[in-house]
Amino acid sequence: MTPFGIAGIQMNLQHGNNVDAIEDKINVLMSLYPWVEMVVVSELAAHGPLHSFAEPMPGVTEDRFCAMAQKHNIWLIPGSFFEQRDNAIFNTAPVINPQGQVIARHRKLFPFCPFEEGVEAGDEFVVFDVPGAGRFGVCICYDMWFPEVLRTLTSMGAEVILHPVLTGTNDREIELNLARSSGALFQSYIIDVNGLGVGGVGQSCLIDPSGRVLHQAGETDEYLVTEIDFDLVRRQREVGLRSLGQPLKSFRDSKINFTVYNKEQRTNDYLDSLGPLQKPTRESKSRIATEPGPSVNNDVVIPDVTQPFTQHKIAEPNDDLNVVDYGNLALDHSGDNPSAANEPHKQLNLTIAAKETVDLSAMTKVAESVKIEIDKNSAGTESENGNLKWLKDASAQFKQYIKS
The missing domain is CATH 4.10.860 (DNA Excision Repair, Uvrb; Chain A)
Incomplete structure (x- = not known):
């Protein structure tokens, strides 16, 4: 067993300075659970979801978090906060080691468009190693809705996915299902931490690499504390989830060329027909997406379901039939086979022929x-x-x- 102590902090947040409150929470956490080696806070916890608090990195806020990590000798992912960089704003989560050094910054790959307006998308994946433990990957909130993100992190060797979240909407239940299914699909621990108040509706969760819920928080301030086992991840990836499916190996060994992942090969005709990515308006309520057109991908065959699929065998007089077979001869299949309705005399002749073969x-x-x-x-x-x-x-x- 290779154990590692990790904790998530679910707490009430507001617009403005939450850094002092986060520091207080970390101080209490480490007093209660001194064996914890990594702490994860929710998305945009430092200042709330307002662009006006964006600042460069490194900067004052990041320096404060570095001091907390060094003080308690812990790995710290202090959620995320808005970063000013190259005349743009990014939703960025720093990764800080126990020496108080920033070793990586994950910039959210999929801002929650069209609602997270004015935020640029990152274009780099972040994984990092904890000596003597294992490899971690980072994604922020909406990133998890795209399995390609977690597949990439897993392909880079991530064994634990750190997932700071800010979800205050009615799709939190779906997000919890995504966390569970992602744990199973990628045979990884999922550390999913949501906030409260302006930081979300809570319900943070810890998922093991077989999709089981280790801990499910409610909707109040809470510490989510557990000990994860990297040997469990490695064993399941070797012999299969719960000694069953081995999806990572199956994907690796697949002969399929997934052209949908290749921008030069994929066909976007249908996706392009869905229109621009924008907030719905009153006028748009009467519109719906267009019907998919004919496929132009030669590798995909779409059957013509407008034609009858079921075919009924017509018995020959010399067939060895039982009573049920003869009973079926009297059934009217004209609804299934239009030709039967146009030629009723064939049905009559068939019945006569069948009776003639019986003494x-x-x-x-x-x-x-x-x-x-x-x-x-x-x-x-x-x-x-x-x-x-x-x-x-x-x-x-x-x-x-x-x-x-």
Whole structure:
């Protein structure tokens, strides 16, 4: 076992300076759980979701967090805050080591457009190693809605996904499902930390590499503390999730060329037809996405479902049929096969041909002999009478079928 102590801080946040409150929370956390080696805070925790607090990195806020990490000798991912860089604003999460040094900065790859306006998208993936433990990857909130992000981090060796979140909307339940499924799909721990107040609706969660919930927070201030085991990740990636599926190996060994991931090869006709990425307006409420047009990808075959799929076999007179087969001959399949409705005489001829192959008088004699045999044995035991009653009923039904 390779254990590692990690904690998430779910706390009430406001517009403005939350750095002092975060420091207080970290001080209490480390007093209660001195074995914790890494602390993760939620997205935009430092100042809330207002661009007016954006600052360069390194800067005053980042320096404060570096001092906290050094004080407690912990790895610290203090959520994210807005960074001014190259005349643009990024949603950035620094990674700080126990010596108080920033070793990486993850800039959110998918700002929550069209709602997170004025924020530029990052274009780099961040993974980092903790000596004696394992490899971590970082993504921020909406990044997780794109499995390509986590697949890339996993392909780079990430065993734990650190996921600061700011979700205050009614899709938090979906996000929790994404966290669980991502843990299973990529056989990784998911450390999903949401805020409260202007920082979200809480419900942070810790997921293990088989998709199990280690801890699910409520909607109040809370520490999410656990010990993760890197050997569990490595074992499951070797033998399969819960000793079953091995999705990372299957993806690696697949012969499929996923052209959707190659901008030069993929076809965007349908995606382009969806229109611009913008907030809905009152006028747009009456519009819906267009119907997909014909596929131009030669590798994709879309069946024509307008034609009948089910085909009914027409029995030949000499076929060895049972009673059920003959009963089916009388069914009207004209709704399934339009040609049957146009040629009703074929159905009549088929019924006549089938009857001609059956010796009705012989079948009647057999049924009568069965009835006589039943009457002779009517004085048998109770269990025998039960069997004979069934045979008698069957004989009667058979005779009725012959007459019809």
